[in-house]
Amino acid sequence: MNRIFSGMQPTRQLHLGNYLGALRNWVALQDRYECIFCVVDLHALTQNQEPEVLRNNIREVAAAYMAAGIDPERNILFNQSYVPQHSELSWILSCHTPIGWLNRMTQFKEKAGKQREMANLGLYAYPVLMAADILLYKATHVPVGEDQKQHLELARDIAGAFNRHYGVDLFPLPEPQILGEATRVMSLRDGTKKMSKSDESEYSRINMTDDADTIAQKIRKAKTDPEPLPGTVEDLEKRPEADNLVTIYAALSGESRAATVERFAGARFSDFKSSLVDVAVETLAPITARMNALMADKGEIDRLLRAGGERAAAMAETHLAEVKDVIGLLRPGAGS
Ligand code: AMP
Ligand code: TRP
Numbered sequence: 001m002n003r004i005f006s007g008m009q010p011t012r013q014l015h016l017g018n019y020l021g022a023l024r025n026w027v028a029l030q031d032r033y034e035c036i037f038c039v040v041d042l043h044a045l046t047q048n049q050e051p052e053v054l055r056n057n058i059r060e061v062a063a064a065y066m067a068a069g070i071d072p073e074r075n076i077l078f079n080q081s082y083v084p085q086h087s088e089l090s091w092i093l094s095c096h097t098p099i100g101w102l103n104r105m106t107q108f109k110e111k112a113g114k115q116r117e118m119a120n121l122g123l124y125a126y127p128v129l130m131a132a133d134i135l136l137y138k139a140t141h142v143p144v145g146e147d148q149k150q151h152l153e154l155a156r157d158i159a160g161a162f163n164r165h166y167g168v169d170l171f172p173l174p175e176p177q178i179l180g181e182a183t184r185v186m187s188l189r190d191g192t193k194k195m196s197k198s199d200e201s202e203y204s205r206i207n208m209t210d211d212a213d214t215i216a217q218k219i220r221k222a223k224t225d226p227e228p229l230p231g232t233v234e235d236l237e238k239r240p241e242a243d244n245l246v247t248i249y250a251a252l253s254g255e256s257r258a259a260t261v262e263r264f265a266g267a268r269f270s271d272f273k274s275s276l277v278d279v280a281v282e283t284l285a286p287i288t289a290r291m292n293a294l295m296a297d298k299g300e301i302d303r304l305l306r307a308g309g310e311r312a313a314a315m316a317e318t319h320l321a322e323v324k325d326v327i328g329l330l331r332p333g334a335g336s
Helices: 016-029 051-068 085-094 099-103 106-112 121-136 146-166 212-221 240-253 257-264 269-295 298-327
Strands: 003-008 034-039 076-079 141-143 175-177
Touching (some): 003 016, 016 240, 016 269, 034 298, 051 269, 051 298, 076 298, 085 121, 085 298, 099 121, 106 121, 121 146, 121 298, 146 175, 212 269, 240 257, 269 298
Parallel strands (some): 003 141, 034 076, 141 175
């Protein structure tokens, strides 16, 4: 039995990194797996949120999933907070997770920064909630971008430790699926930094809702170096900005990086960027249009999320009951 679980946080707008690193792969995987795609709104609470903005972002991420091609009938699509079992399992798992494991999480260190003592407990416990998301559905595969690899290793460790502690085979060890040419899309302003929702510069990222002119402007302003494009993939290695743009082009056009490098060998960046604008707009414009159309009917998005939430909750309830029985939490009246 193969089951996929993955999710994105409804914190600000989704960008090209989210699309190429994760969402696009989900669309391809939905034909081969039973899939559960979640808008992880509880994770978003680890950062400060305006209630109205958060509510809108939850719908917008759901719309982005569907606009990109996720079918809400064939897959389960829902928002995390609709299913309370995520929080419940998260608590149970946190009682089985040594603090030492969490202290190794690089994303916490990055996000907490120098103000570590002021970071909220939720940010620290974030990877445990993520493990709960996955294990609650006994998911076997988790398609994500490269930056989530460490969190997934932790989820596997937690699952393994739980199974061993109780002498059961309850949780499958979830496998990361880090797929495609662009598993780590970098900032357009700095090829050594990840493209991220939290970068203060709008020019660092292409948002999924950017129109054609904005995409063109951001790509034209993207940082490059003075040399023309190289002729081999090896020559890209010391040129982070060139490497990033070539990788984005390859992922968008469905080519390998090697084929892209070969095609543009010796080209000037200005010419290469024009081609990049073309593929970026060609890919994103129809998705943006569908997203806008979906967002025009918020009631319909809510209806779909609720239907997905009901399906998710049914599975979550069954699995959480198994967990409770294994660890000895009494479910009065339920037998055993
Ligand atoms: P987040 O926006 O942090 O909720 O991330 C949602 C998904 O997008 C996760 O699978 C991430 O690994 C992926 N992702 C986020 N940023 C990038 C990036 N710059 N490159 C590739 N994948 C990314
Ligand atoms: N932590 C993930 C991210 O920021 C989002 C996430 C939460 C997730 N729960 C998950 C991804 C479960 C995959 C599976 O990208």
